[in-house]
Amino acid sequence: MSPSLHLLRRKAVNIVMLTLTGLCTLIAAGTLVFILGYLFIHGAKSLSWNFFTQLPTPVGETGGGMANAIVGSAKLLLIASLVGVPIGFLGGVYLAEFGGSKFSFVVRYVTDLLNGVPSIVIGIFAYTVIVLPQRHFSTLAGGLALGVMMIPIAVRSSEEFLRAVPVSLREGAMALGASKSQAILTVVIPAAKNGIITGIMLNLARVAGETAPLLFTSFSNRYWSPGWEQPIAALPVMIFTYAISPYEDWHEQAWSAGFVLLTLVLMVNIAARLLLSKRKHVAR
Amino acid sequence: MAASTTVASNTPRPALPARSVWRRILSGDSLAYSVTFAAAAMILLVTGILVWELYSNSQASRAKFGWNFLFTSTWDPVADQFGALPFIYGTVVTSALALCIGIPLGVGAAIFLAELAPPRISDALTFLIELLAAVPSVIYGLLGIFVLVPILRQVEPAIRAVLGWTPLFQGPFYGVSLFAAGVVLAVMIIPFIISISREVILAVPSDQREAALALGATRWESTWDVVVPYARNGIMGSIFLALARSLGETMAVTMVIGNDPKIKASLFAPGYSIAAVVANEFTEATGDMYISALIELGLVLFALTIVINGLARLLVARRNMA
Numbered sequence: 001m002s003p004s005l006h007l008l009r010r011k012a013v014n015i016v017m018l019t020l021t022g023l024c025t026l027i028a029a030g031t032l033v034f035i036l037g038y039l040f041i042h043g044a045k046s047l048s049w050n051f052f053t054q055l056p057t058p059v060g061e062t063g064g065g066m067a068n069a070i071v072g073s074a075k076l077l078l079i080a081s082l083v084g085v086p087i088g089f090l091g092g093v094y095l096a097e098f099g100g101s102k103f104s105f106v107v108r109y110v111t112d113l114l115n116g117v118p119s120i121v122i123g124i125f126a127y128t129v130i131v132l133p134q135r136h137f138s139t140l141a142g143g144l145a146l147g148v149m150m151i152p153i154a155v156r157s158s159e160e161f162l163r164a165v166p167v168s169l170r171e172g173a174m175a176l177g178a179s180k181s182q183a184i185l186t187v188v189i190p191a192a193k194n195g196i197i198t199g200i201m202l203n204l205a206r207v208a209g210e211t212a213p214l215l216f217t218s219f220s221n222r223y224w225s226p227g228w229e230q231p232i233a234a235l236p237v238m239i240f241t242y243a244i245s246p247y248e249d250w251h252e253q254a255w256s257a258g259f260v261l262l263t264l265v266l267m268v269n270i271a272a273r274l275l276l277s278k279r280k281h282v283a284r
Numbered sequence: 285m286a287a288s289t290t291v292a293s294n295t296p297r298p299a300l301p302a303r304s305v306w307r308r309i310l311s312g313d314s315l316a317y318s319v320t321f322a323a324a325a326m327i328l329l330v331t332g333i334l335v336w337e338l339y340s341n342s343q344a345s346r347a348k349f350g351w352n353f354l355f356t357s358t359w360d361p362v363a364d365q366f367g368a369l370p371f372i373y374g375t376v377v378t379s380a381l382a383l384c385i386g387i388p389l390g391v392g393a394a395i396f397l398a399e400l401a402p403p404r405i406s407d408a409l410t411f412l413i414e415l416l417a418a419v420p421s422v423i424y425g426l427l428g429i430f431v432l433v434p435i436l437r438q439v440e441p442a443i444r445a446v447l448g449w450t451p452l453f454q455g456p457f458y459g460v461s462l463f464a465a466g467v468v469l470a471v472m473i474i475p476f477i478i479s480i481s482r483e484v485i486l487a488v489p490s491d492q493r494e495a496a497l498a499l500g501a502t503r504w505e506s507t508w509d510v511v512v513p514y515a516r517n518g519i520m521g522s523i524f525l526a527l528a529r530s531l532g533e534t535m536a537v538t539m540v541i542g543n544d545p546k547i548k549a550s551l552f553a554p555g556y557s558i559a560a561v562v563a564n565e566f567t568e569a570t571g572d573m574y575i576s577a578l579i580e581l582g583l584v585l586f587a588l589t590i591v592i593n594g595l596a597r598l599l600v601a602r603r604n605m606a
Contacts, residue, residue, distance in 0.1 A: 011502060013504060014505070018396075024396060028413055029409050035416070094324040107328065113593070116528055118589055120582070121582045128338075128341050129333070151327060212534035212535055240422050251430070258422075258426050262423055265419070266415060
């Protein structure tokens, strides 16, 4: 092969491969646009006010909504935050402020491990711990499953934002006579507050869409679920049940529910990311 | 401020050692330490209980079937005969297919975003693509059933015309299949591969690129022969993380895989995955052996993802050290 041909070939490979990488990006980003576009168009079309105010209707009767599932999701998330946020946040404080020992290495390692556990396995855990002894599905069991799922991310994000607080702030507080705990409580945590709250919002948005751990913990319910001891409906579980059902009307409802769920999740994500990136720019 | 001055002025040393311990606890340092330590220990405890529950509740099934559980393919709840092979097969095949589609697309896009795209466009596109990772899996399942499966039915003759001679694309095609599950998983893992791989490629020192370009390499040669090998461990790490995620993915797979516990060579055939069978049959399971077998499936899935995640961490951590 003559040198000039060789060069031509290399240049051609260069152009072809670079174009291909661009194409990959286009496909990946295009998928998102397609998913969002399809869901928004299809979901918004079948969305009505009844969706937010009515209970599901019996099979065969059209209309109805998912008011109970919306309230159900909110109740499950409340329990989840009561379980996941204190453990996750305080664990994060430990790692960021008192860490450095072998114990904190183990804690980090196990947190990563817990983060990698598939959500359905967490569901089995909540089932064996709460549902099996009680012999019935309950809101508590579903909330516990979601709460356990929140822990690893809560630990990680709290630790990260606490560590991002400059050491000089801590030293300043201590130089003024504050004890370590006073410095943490009155200076470090307030400085990291916004980041930590954003992290928790992202975390909630993530578990709000979880379906698998709820299937056999909070199960589902076509009526209101008073108290915390009964099976309860949740939006993602309703989407699943309605999507695999054979009824056309239920499919439309599943699209509406998908639309509502995705809108909530994406709004939280976009807001959180914008907040965080703004903060980063200021810090630079 | 006010708090610290009061502390400074009220510190006459207490005479009794018992009181001094009490005072120290009240002053907060030990208290803060104990409370946060308890929370950290709680994480270990929860994980420990999780593993123990999986282990002890699958006792009956492990005792009855032993290791054969993993290597037999009869799944007959009526006869209390359980073998996990079809589910393990379905899980592995769909994840492998997802990687086959996801790795080229993901790494390609990561190269483009890190090396070629102007920073602003790159940031905007990465922002968009990372949003894909936030979409709940049940939504992917919904789109899988009502959008992807009909599309696959349309393009199926084309695929069959090109690849129909292989055993992978034979037999009737109903839409719901191992193939559909693999495609949905690919869409779900691509954002992970892109966002981590892009970070590691961006972290490659620019001397490396400049040296290659100065030696006369084309843009592609400097990227493929210099930058990508430099970032190789990190990229491998992102792939393992994506794999662990796709192995444990439940809802989207359950909705499109077809839920048929048979082992077929063809990707067009319906199949079943570990996570999907647990999701579908857990609430209907009657009989202790049935529940026990499903929990053992959970244990298998747990072990599988732990190993893959461990490998991923190893690779990503090694990069950080380098």
